Amino acid sequence: MQSDREYAIKIKGLKKRYRLGVIGGGTLQGDLQSWWAKVRHKEDPNLKIGEKSREKNETFMALDGIDLTVYQGERLGIIGHNGAGKSTLLKLLSRVTGPTEGDIYMNGRISSMLEVGTGFNPELTGRENIYLNGAILGMTKVEVDSKIQQIIEFSECSKFIDTPVKRYSSGMYVKLAFAVAAHLDSEILVMDEVLAVGDMKFQQKCLNKMSDVSREEGRTILYVSHNMATIRQLCDRCIVLDHGKIIYDGDVERAIDIYLDLEASDDTYIDYAKIPRFYWLTNTRIQTKYAQYLHKDDIIFSRKEKQHILLKWLNEDDIENLCLRVEVLRRDRVPVGTTMLYDFYSGKKDEEGQVQFSLDISSLVPGRYATRYTFFYMDQFGNNFNLDNVNGLYFEITSEENDIVWDVKNWGSIELPQVKIEK
Amino acid sequence: MSSSSEKGYSVRISSKSKMFSLNLKEVLKYKDLIWLFVQRDFKTKYKQTILGPLWFVIQPLFSTVVYTLVFGNFAGFSTDGVPQFLFYLAGNVPWLYFSTCINSTANVFVMNSSVFGKVYFPRLTAPISTVITCMLNFFIQFSLFLVIGMVYIVTGTPVQINWVATLLPILIVQLAMLGMGFGIVISSLTTKYRDLQVLVSFGVQLLMYLTPVVYTASSLGESLFYKVVMLNPVSPIVELIRYGWLGSGSTPWGYWGISWIFTMAVLLAGILMFNRVEKNFMDTV
Numbered sequence: 001m002q003s004d005r006e007y008a009i010k011i012k013g014l015k016k017r018y019r020l021g022v023i024g025g026g027t028l029q030g031d032l033q034s035w036w037a038k039v040r041h042k043e044d045p046n047l048k049i050g051e052k053s054r055e056k057n058e059t060f061m062a063l064d065g066i067d068l069t070v071y072q073g074e075r076l077g078i079i080g081h082n083g084a085g086k087s088t089l090l091k092l093l094s095r096v097t098g099p100t101e102g103d104i105y106m107n108g109r110i111s112s113m114l115e116v117g118t119g120f121n122p123e124l125t126g127r128e129n130i131y132l133n134g135a136i137l138g139m140t141k142v143e144v145d146s147k148i149q150q151i152i153e154f155s156e157c158s159k160f161i162d163t164p165v166k167r168y169s170s171g172m173y174v175k176l177a178f179a180v181a182a183h184l185d186s187e188i189l190v191m192d193e194v195l196a197v198g199d200m201k202f203q204q205k206c207l208n209k210m211s212d213v214s215r216e217e218g219r220t221i222l223y224v225s226h227n228m229a230t231i232r233q234l235c236d237r238c239i240v241l242d243h244g245k246i247i248y249d250g251d252v253e254r255a256i257d258i259y260l261d262l263e264a265s266d267d268t269y270i271d272y273a274k275i276p277r278f279y280w281l282t283n284t285r286i287q288t289k290y291a292q293y294l295h296k297d298d299i300i301f302s303r304k305e306k307q308h309i310l311l312k313w314l315n316e317d318d319i320e321n322l323c324l325r326v327e328v329l330r331r332d333r334v335p336v337g338t339t340m341l342y343d344f345y346s347g348k349k350d351e352e353g354q355v356q357f358s359l360d361i362s363s364l365v366p367g368r369y370a371t372r373y374t375f376f377y378m379d380q381f382g383n384n385f386n387l388d389n390v391n392g393l394y395f396e397i398t399s400e401e402n403d404i405v406w407d408v409k410n411w412g413s414i415e416l417p418q419v420k421i422e423k
Numbered sequence: 424m425s426s427s428s429e430k431g432y433s434v435r436i437s438s439k440s441k442m443f444s445l446n447l448k449e450v451l452k453y454k455d456l457i458w459l460f461v462q463r464d465f466k467t468k469y470k471q472t473i474l475g476p477l478w479f480v481i482q483p484l485f486s487t488v489v490y491t492l493v494f495g496n497f498a499g500f501s502t503d504g505v506p507q508f509l510f511y512l513a514g515n516v517p518w519l520y521f522s523t524c525i526n527s528t529a530n531v532f533v534m535n536s537s538v539f540g541k542v543y544f545p546r547l548t549a550p551i552s553t554v555i556t557c558m559l560n561f562f563i564q565f566s567l568f569l570v571i572g573m574v575y576i577v578t579g580t581p582v583q584i585n586w587v588a589t590l591l592p593i594l595i596v597q598l599a600m601l602g603m604g605f606g607i608v609i610s611s612l613t614t615k616y617r618d619l620q621v622l623v624s625f626g627v628q629l630l631m632y633l634t635p636v637v638y639t640a641s642s643l644g645e646s647l648f649y650k651v652v653m654l655n656p657v658s659p660i661v662e663l664i665r666y667g668w669l670g671s672g673s674t675p676w677g678y679w680g681i682s683w684i685f686t687m688a689v690l691l692a693g694i695l696m697f698n699r700v701e702k703n704f705m706d707t708v
Contacts (some may be wrong), residue, residue: 008704010432012426018706029618091705095436097541100700105432118541132463136542 005071007107008188009092014066014102017059020325025229056331062088063099064244071353072187075211077225077235077252079259082351084241090114090192093222108220108344115192117177122166126157126176128352129165133180137386144154146184152208155179181290182209189213192224207233228332230254232273260331264394265372268293274389285317286375286388293319294356299395303366306396311373315353315389320346323384325374326359326392336369342378363414365406366399429683446525446698450545465559481518487512494619494637495544501556501642502600508579512568514636517598520561521657522627524602529609529623532704547694550610554603561595572668583670594660599684601656604689611696614704625664634658639665639672647695656682656689 010275042216063085070076080086080196091097093104094112120129130151134144144151152158155176157168163172182396189210213219225231231238231252238255240248240262244380267290293299294308300308311324322345328336349354371392376384399406405416452456453568467590469475487508492499495507527552534540535549576582613619631637633655643649645647652658661678 014436031616092436096540097705099438101438103438104434104436105433106436107432110434112542114541119538121463121467123470124463128463128466132459135453135459136538136544138453138544139455141455141459319447 007069007070007105007221008074008275009068009070009107010105011066011068012103012105014063014092014104015061015091015100016063016085016087016097017100018062019059023229024203061244063092065327066102066244068246068249070220070222072220073214074237075221075223075235077223077238077255079225079228079231079238080243080257081239081262085244086241087114088244089229089241090190090222090224094190106188106340108146109138109185109227110188111179111184111186112190113137113181113192114190116174116181117420120165120177123164125164126155126168127152128345130174130180133177134184137181137184138186139184140196143185151179151183152156154182168403171199171202176204182206184295188220188222190222191225195210203230210234225264228260231256232405236298243371257265258330261368264331264368266299266394268296268299268393270390270393279332283318283386285314285315286322287314288373288375288388288390291373291390293393299393301363301397302393302400303364303397305361307360307391310354310356312354314351315347315349315351315374318347318349319353319377319378319387322346322353322387323376324355324380325376327371327372327374330408330413331370331371333370336364349365361395361397361423363416364397365408365411365413365415366397366403367406367408367413368394368396369413370394424611434575445622446545447693450547450551451508453545453548456544457548457552457555460548461555461559462557464568469605476563479560480567481566483512483516483564485517486519490515490637500638503639503641505576505582505669505671507668509568509572509575509582510665511637512571512662514634515524515668516568517594517661517664518555518565518631518634518636518657519564520595522604523560523597524554524592525606525609526624527557527626528603530613530620531610532700533610533617533620535617536705539701542687546698547607550603550607550697554599554606557602558595558599560624560690570670580666582666584664586671587674589668590663594664597683598660599659600690601660601682601686604686604691604693607697608689611700614700630655630657635662635665635672640675641673653694654681655676656685658682 004386013046027226029193045137045373056188066085078086078089082096090112090282090360092099093106093149094110094113101194119133121132124132126187127148129146130148135141149364152161155178156173157172157176157179160168168176169265191210210223210235214221221234223231223234237250238248238252239246240255240259242262269290271290272288273290276292289312292310294310321345323339325338326341341355341357345353372389373392373396374389375387377387378384395412469478472478474481490511491507495502495511531549531553532546535546539546572582609619609623633652634657635652640649640652640658643652653675659675659682662672662675663679666674
């Protein structure tokens with residue numbers, strides 16, 4: 001397709017294996033014992049009962065055969081869920097750790113920002129840290145010398161540049177660190193979620209700077225983020241990783257769609273016993289058991305249809321005047337609208353409760369949606385307190401044949417009741 | 424395997440590693456980083472202390488006082504007629520250099536794992552800069568020795584400096600190579616087994632007694648113990664420094680040669696092991 005262009009990175013059959021659990025025995029003595037037992041064909045004294053061998057731990061393929069070519073001047077986004085292999089890929093590219101199998105060929109110098117401010121020393125001043133950080137990232141002293149003025153200006157810290165960085169606010173710290181990284185000379189830049197810090201204004205400034213260096217100087221950028229907005233803004237190509245494999249490579253919007261769909265399920269039944277709770281809900285008094293679409297085999301609805309949903313839960317305490325909130329979200333987790341059910345239930349501790357309700361989706365435009373169910377109660381002042389909060393069933397609304405093509409980006413996801421002509 | 428399209432790459436990362444790669448050219452490219460590491464360590468070591476840089480000389484001064492009391496006065500070891508304090512200081516300063524080199528390079532992977540885990544630069548820069556930082560300490564401490572030596576000369580005690588004293592730079596570089604060699608061998612092994620770290624700080628303490636720091640090698644005569652002591656690669660170095668600057672002890676040239684062979688072997692083995700470990704140590708550290 002683009003074989004005539006110069007490549008910046010070429011990855012061939014890249015694999016990375018990690019061993020699960022504790023590595024080795026942790027002590028020389030333990031490993032020697034195991035080895036000696038093996039030599040004598042005796043049973044390993046360090047084995048846990050039931051295990052076959054101590055050495056052959058379960059392994060985990062963080063990357064499972066990656067083939068990828070990145071051309072010069074491309075800005076490649078890498079998305080995927082936690083544990084999909086994004087960070088491992090960046091670690092291999094930046095040579096922090098080595099591959100188990102496969103090769104990477106690179107054309108040009110590579111600098112990686114897996115973290116901002118790597119090697120910053122709190123006792124040194126801002127200026128001294130610029131030199132130190134620059135050198136760690138691969139700049140020579142002469143290169144830093146020629147750029148130090150630009151770096152200080154970009155960091156917006158010129159007033160404090162001769163103060164030890166331990167006196168800096170965390171924002172200033174990040175700005176200074178990013179300023180150094182943004183002025184690197186290398187042809188390939190690798191960034192892992194580094195923009196997640198700093199205020200919005202500075203984030204924008206960094207993104208613009210990155211776009212500029214890529215467009216004007218033809219530098220290649222590899223960028224990992226969970227923030228789809230920044231991926232959209234910066235990247236012109238995107239890959240989706242899942243379980244150590246590339247499952248999509250190409251257009252950014254399409255990649256984001258695929259990524260967001262990965263977590264969606266088309267089940268009509270969710271058993272919450274299998275799903276870990278959010279850690280911030282420490283004092284739940286309701287434990288949702290399951291949610292289910294009634295009279296339905298799939299999650300595809302037309303706008304005229306009503307959804308019939310059954311929820312079951314367990315009271316972990318005496319419950320009075322229970323309320324339920326059904327929040328409808330777009331697949332990229334942007335809320336669309338919410339509907340309430342007030343004071344519909346009271347019950348005693350350890351009893352199971354259930355509710356069956358219908359949800360009117362006629363005002364939602366065709367598309368794919370996620371939901372969230374929140375049980376709460378309200379005090380007499382109208383404050384509400386969450387009792388449980390779970391991700392609900394997904395659904396998709398199909399468009400009718402003669403529907404207008406809805407521009408979600410500009411019009412939103414709700415079609416208000418039709419205007420009425422009064423005169 | 425490689426087709427024509429892979430030609431012209433500047434970096435290749437492969438799962439297979441070369442058995443012998445010294446990687447020294449790359450280290451040289453990062454010489455600015457080494458220098459900045461040295462500056463950082465030197466500047467930050469005694470920040471926010473009242474005595475500040477004085478701490479550099481307090482340590483050898485106090486331990487020398489203790490040696491003088493214990494070995495000189497109570498045990499009554501011979502110092503070949505050299506003032507006791509000066510004798511112990513001359514042995515103690517090089518020994519301190521060697522032992523800090525080993526101890527501080529031995530845990531270089533564990534100490535730097537947060538930086539090593541985030542960005543690549545030749546890992547060898549870390550132990551090299553440590554050894555250089557320690558060398559600066561050594562020069563400060565050696566100046567202390569010179570000042571005290573001057574005091575003795577002015578007050579009329581004979582101190583016989585001879586031409587062997589000019590070997591000092593070579594001897595110090597050798598100490599650095601030896602300390603770093605041992606240190607990186609140990610640090611390469613300690614990424615997986617932390618046991619060795621404990622053993623090292625303890626072992627180095629014991630090794631001091633196999634080195635003529637608190638006694639002269641010549642006082643051992645031609646015994647077997649003398650041979651054992653002189654096969655310790657640090658011994659001829661300490662002995663030569665003291666002979667050159669104080670005129671006490673001997674000039675064991677033959678053992679010095681053995682010491683050099685030992686030094687080169689340990690350093691080479693260390694660098695090879697280090698380069699093998701550095702690639703994947705983040706997975707096991």
